[in-house]
Amino acid sequence: MTTIIAEPASPGLDALLPDDPVALAAVANAVAVKLAALPLAASTEGELLAAAESLEQARRRFDAADAAVLVEISDRGAYRTAGYLSLHAYLSGGLRVGDGAARRRRVAAAAIGRFTNMQGQTLEPRCPATADAVADGQIGVDHVLEIDAVLTRIPAAVTTDVREGAEAQLAAVARTLTPAGVRTAGIRLLAHLDPDGQLTDDRDRRRLRGLALMPQDRQLMSTLRTRLTPGLRAELEVMLQSWAAPGMNNPDDPASPTGAMESADPAVVAAAAERDDRTPMQRNHDALHALLILARQQSNTPTSASGSGSLRSELVVTITDAELAAHAGIALTATGTRVPISELVRLAADATPHLAVFAHTTGEPLYLGRGRRLASRAQRLMLFARDRGCTAPGCAAPFARTEAHHFPDWQDGGPTDIDHLGAACGSHNRTVGTAPGQWETRIAATGPHTGRVHWRPVTPTTTPPTTPTDTSGPHRWQLNTIHHAELLPTTDPDPPPEPPAPPEPD
Known part of the structure; x- marks a missing residue:
């Protein structure tokens, strides 16, 4: 298989391009419009492959240009001129890319962008080797996100020079691997840096903890994504042992006891358990639902004296x-x-x-x-x-x-x-x-x-x-x-x- 490497524009062509960023972006837009309208039937297979390689390299280089523009917008707070509260809101609502794409572009810009500090100095990218690979058109945003995800999971106890070396290694392998391949290489790198998990401490666990309630799907069901600290897991296990026991908190059984198993009549629990055909996962779900109902009922108070009506x-x-x-x-x-x-x-x-x-x-x-x-x-x-x-x-x-x-x-x-x-x-x-x-x-x-x-x-x-x-x-x-x-x-x-x-x- 032959790999076709697209070269950057020649010096002569570069001299014809405008230096104004708005005008240059308009030229790029016009190029895309004309290219999309060109008839391709007369092109050879080799020419089509060369065009695809050039387009992919250009798309990746545009990721670097996009990061530079977003950094400048962020540094100046230019999104406020358009009436938006943050860079994310401008990307998501102003450019209509949506929350997911806005987050990906912000993360990529944070990794490869050159920000300005309080003294007006331009800083080097947080991931310099990754930034160089994007500028060369060898990797794109998806590679950057995988590299950033691996670096986030490196324990805080790892020294700065080792962390910088890890970033350089990931950027190097990303030039020849898919984003999924970078993820696999990152897993191996993490295992090498902390093979026994001894370097991970409470700081890392607090940094990595989280719980996200994902949007409802077409069946109105929701996925819960979470990374639990050891303390929360221990509390949850104790609660589920009692509230999710067979026969407890079963919404399909009117005679099922509610609350904790320790406060219910053992004979009633045993009878309800005989009728309980739920899976363990379903019992866990129903137990959490019952616990949240109880917590909300106990937390509800009359309208505050401030009269806010919240x-x-x-x-x-x-x-x-x-x-x-x-x-x-x-x-x-x-x-x-x-x-x-x-x-x-x-x-x-x-x-x-x-x-x-x-x-x-x-x-x-x-x-x-x-x-x-x-x-x-x-x-x-x-x-x-x-x-x-x-x-x-x-x-x-x-x-x-x-x-x-x-x-x-x-x-x-x-x-x-x-x-x-x-x-x-x-x-x-x-x-x-x-x-x-x-x-x-x-x-x-x-x-x-x-x-x-x-x-x-x-x-x-x-x-x-x-x-x-x-x-x-x-x-x-x-x-x-x-x-x-x-x-x-x-x-x-x-x-x-x-x-x-x-x-x-x-």
């Missing part, structure tokens, strides 16, 4: 009255979980969650004027029913992590009324203002999305008009549809929202 520690669910009557459909919790109506009924029997049914009102006061700054409990419930989560464009924060945002801001005379409030996570709530890089917000008074909260970045050169008119471009009004599948874009553009009526003076 719903963070309560099970709050929104459904339509038609779904509730038909006993079918999918409900949504304030934390963003989708729950089948059939399971919701079982939850309600145990936990009595709050249900916000759209076709009915609670009869509680939703208009408080200027007499109170914090939203009431009733208002928070209705905001959940309407917004379901943060209303900022592209923000996936569930309602449990949001605050009641005023339109206009409270300090500018905004009333605490339901039609002057919207759900916003704490980070986005603090971005609302009149300066460039901040956001302005409105509730639509007309159109198909009447009553929905709209956001747009404040333009750098103009004062936001009283009646918005622009519906296109980077500073257009935007509606977050992440929490509302029924609001996904249609062929008709969304009309600009009208601002709410100004509040009456006190």
Whole structure:
């Protein structure tokens, strides 16, 4: 098999290319467009292979260029100009690459990028040999991620020179291996550095601990990824020995004892165990579920004296009255979980969650004027029913992590009324203002999305008009549809929202 190595552009061609990064990026974009449109039927097999090799090498070199751009954006905080709170938010929402791709590109940039320190000095890459291999077009982001994952697992007790040598070795083998091959080589390297596990200490275990609840799949099931410290594992094993014993906490057996086995009648437990046909994994699942229900019920307290009406520690669910009557459909919790109506009924029997049914009102006061700054409990419930989560464009924060945002801001005379409030996570709530890089917000008074909260970045050169008119471009009004599948874009553009009526003076 012949390996074709693509060479960089010739000096003559390099002299024709612009030095302005924006213009150069436009040239690269134009090259990609023209290359995609070229007829390839007349090309020989060797030419096609050469083109594929060149494209792959260019793609990997673009990974180095991408890291350089991201480092500069990060150092300057340029993402704020576009109205985003962080580099990750800009990549995920602004460039629409999603959370996973944003994380991968940030990790790669952190490994091979040249950052600037507080004294204005340009630092060498954290992984210099890896950065050189990417610049040569020999490895890409996937290789970088595997190298970074191996380096993260090296015990803290390993000396700096050994760690640097390990990075150089991994970068060298990555030039000839696939990312999966780098992972295999990394496992062998870790085994060589700490063959008996003696170098790993509490610092490493604390650094590597974690628990992640993955998104729900099409069956509404979720995967739990976790790395447990020895202490948590010991606690969990003790709990499962009791709560997950055969016959205990069985949701399919009405006569099954709940709680710890030590507090149940042994005869009842024995009888329930005879009827228990669950697998050990299913018993572990049901035990954890029962323990969490008990913990939440014991932690729930009446609304605090501050009157914030927070719903963070309560099970709050929104459904339509038609779904509730038909006993079918999918409900949504304030934390963003989708729950089948059939399971919701079982939850309600145990936990009595709050249900916000759209076709009915609670009869509680939703208009408080200027007499109170914090939203009431009733208002928070209705905001959940309407917004379901943060209303900022592209923000996936569930309602449990949001605050009641005023339109206009409270300090500018905004009333605490339901039609002057919207759900916003704490980070986005603090971005609302009149300066460039901040956001302005409105509730639509007309159109198909009447009553929905709209956001747009404040333009750098103009004062936001009283009646918005622009519906296109980077500073257009935007509606977050992440929490509302029924609001996904249609062929008709969304009309600009009208601002709410100004509040009456006190």
